Every structure is written in structure tokens, then in C-alpha cells.
Amino acid sequence: MNDDELFERLGHALDPVVPPLDAGRVAAVRAAAAAGPVGSPVEPLRSRRSMLRLGAAAAAGIAVGGTGGVLLSNERSDAPALEAVAVRSASGVSASAGLIAHTWGLEVVLDITGLPAGTAYEMTFVTTDGRRVAAGGFIGTGGRMICRNNGAVLRSDVARVVVAGPDGAEAVAADLA
Amino acid sequence: MAGGTEALPGPDQLFERARAGSVRAWEELYVVARPQLYRFARLRLATDHQAEDAVSETFVRAIAAAARYRPGPGVLPWLVGICRNVVREAYRDGGRASVTDPTVLVGARGADAERGPAEQLLAGEEADALRRSFARLPDHEQELLALRLVAGLDSDAVAAIIGKRPGAVRMAQSRAVARLRGYLEEDA
Numbered sequence: 001m002n003d004d005e006l007f008e009r010l011g012h013a014l015d016p017v018v019p020p021l022d023a024g025r026v027a028a029v030r031a032a033a034a035a036g037p038v039g040s041p042v043e044p045l046r047s048r049r050s051m052l053r054l055g056a057a058a059a060a061g062i063a064v065g066g067t068g069g070v071l072l073s074n075e076r077s078d079a080p081a082l083e084a085v086a087v088r089s090a091s092g093v094s095a096s097a098g099l100i101a102h103t104w105g106l107e108v109v110l111d112i113t114g115l116p117a118g119t120a121y122e123m124t125f126v127t128t129d130g131r132r133v134a135a136g137g138f139i140g141t142g143g144r145m146i147c148r149n150n151g152a153v154l155r156s157d158v159a160r161v162v163v164a165g166p167d168g169a170e171a172v173a174a175d176l177a
Numbered sequence: 178m179a180g181g182t183e184a185l186p187g188p189d190q191l192f193e194r195a196r197a198g199s200v201r202a203w204e205e206l207y208v209v210a211r212p213q214l215y216r217f218a219r220l221r222l223a224t225d226h227q228a229e230d231a232v233s234e235t236f237v238r239a240i241a242a243a244a245r246y247r248p249g250p251g252v253l254p255w256l257v258g259i260c261r262n263v264v265r266e267a268y269r270d271g272g273r274a275s276v277t278d279p280t281v282l283v284g285a286r287g288a289d290a291e292r293g294p295a296e297q298l299l300a301g302e303e304a305d306a307l308r309r310s311f312a313r314l315p316d317h318e319q320e321l322l323a324l325r326l327v328a329g330l331d332s333d334a335v336a337a338i339i340g341k342r343p344g345a346v347r348m349a350q351s352r353a354v355a356r357l358r359g360y361l362e363e364d365a
Contacts, residue, residue, distance in 0.1 A: 011326035013304035033203035
């Protein structure tokens, strides 16, 4: 086994499972960004720790008040909420996804690795009443891809998001609450 | 535009937008960078929660430091560098409750339905041996390899993070690999 092979196998062996995005932590980043830099000479460390606690509290589903409440109410208008969603991936595929509910439809931010190069995939939204709505397609690269897909259906009407290959096999699926 | 696909900008583009004041760009940068940062932090810290906290803290610090960012190897190595500092502070604070148990690090790629049972068993045994040997490496060598293997950084980026020359990083990684091979042979 040469060094490159050893590196590859070690990387494979060590690769920790990345949990699905947590909506609370995404919201904490959003709140921290909306509040702006906190690295001013005034209480920089305390400010940072407050942000981190905000993230941990939000991640745990705990209601936050005080500083956290102020930060969350100080969001900027260009920041639609990114809703984290748990996804299931086929063997060899790794993916995470977030949803953005627009007034005109649903947007999916998909971070996916492992789709075979040259293979075309289609994203479909399955609505709560069983309709299938196209949400765009992309071609696998064999590496990491970060895509933004849109479909003409409202978030509240979408029950499932599916990415399927030409044979119909699902590469990624997410059941929405 | 419904029914379409748009590639998300790369991390450096997102960072430029974020620095210009876009909250959404920060959010998207978090989505894009989190897997790399989490993998690195999880390998260096004892629990999933500590790793998630480290990634959150990394972003809080990045937001605070964005105005001082200077272009170099790129924003991802910059974020990994911040994450590395967060992890090291966690060590100093005693936040690393115990050495990471290698058996909990069986990755998403560990199970492969396309392999037969015998192949999976052999691959699993090999992965266990690699994890055991990795855990025996000195801490600084574990970190060096983690920056390359788990955070996905090349020698130039690792050198920028740890403040050494790329050649020195490559030599240090080679020494770590040689030591790893020795442990693997002992384990065989």
C-alpha cells in the first residue's frame, strides 16, 4: 500500500458521521451575523460566549431570552430562514440540506457528495396530496456539489423531497415535518 | 424561478458577500463549511456536542474577525484555522472529557451495501486497525493528519494554519505516516 492509498484508507476509517443540520444552530449563526461583529474592545469574549450559548440553547430547543432574544429580533431583511432538514442518502452518497420557504415556492440548498460523474439527477417535491412537482436537475461530478433547487410549490404543501437518478433510484430523500 | 437549479456560490464568494453584510451569505457559508469543520473538530474532541459547539464558536469568531481577513489559501482553511484554535482552547479548558473513542468514528462510508459480507468484514477490520494506530500517534501528528484527511486541506493550507513551510508540513506528514505504518505492523 503506497502513501496515497494509506491516506485514502485512513481518511475513510476516520471520517466521522456529520449529523444533519440543526435548525437552532443555523439560527444562532444567522443571529450572530445579524448582530454584526462582536470583536470590539467591549467584552469581546463575553459576547462570543453569549453567542455560543445561544446556539447551544437553540439547538437544545430551549427558549432563549435576554441577549439572545434581542439578537434574534435584529435580523436583517435579506435573510430568509434556512430550515434544516434530515436527509437519507443512498450508499456512497453523503448529503445535507436546508430549506428556504419563499412566497413563490420552496428552495432547497443541497450539499451532496458521491453522485457518479456524468449521471443526471432530478429533484422532485412530493406534496401532501401526492402530486410530484419538478424542482430542477443536475449532473453528478463524482465530487462535492452544492446546489440550490427551486420548485413551484409552497413549503407547507411539501411532504417529501427526493433526488433520483435516471433509473428512478433515490439518491437522497427527506421527509418533511 | 421555479423548477430550476442554481449552483451555490463557493465558500470564498459567499464569504465576500457575508463580509459585505449579507446575513444569508453567512448562513449559507455555515451550511457549506460545516461538514469540514465538524469532521475536524469531532476527530479532535470527545463528543458530538463539543464538535458542534466548536463549529458554532468558529463562526462567531469568524463573524467578529471578518474585517481582518486577508486573502491567502482561502476562506475554508481560514475557518479551519479558527476551529483549530477553538479546539486547542477546549483542550486547555479541559473540555476534552476523554480521548475520542475511535470506534465511535465509524463514518457514513463505513457501511457499503455493494460489498459482500466477507469484503465488509475485511474492510471493517482494516479500518479498526487504522483507527487504533492513529490513536497511538502523538497529538501533533494526529492533528497534522486530521487537517489533511478530515478537513481536506493541502500542504500549503496546513502550512498557513500551523505557521510552518509547506515542505516542513509534508515532511512531518511523512514522518507521521511512517510511524502509523509501524503501529499497523505491530498490530497485524
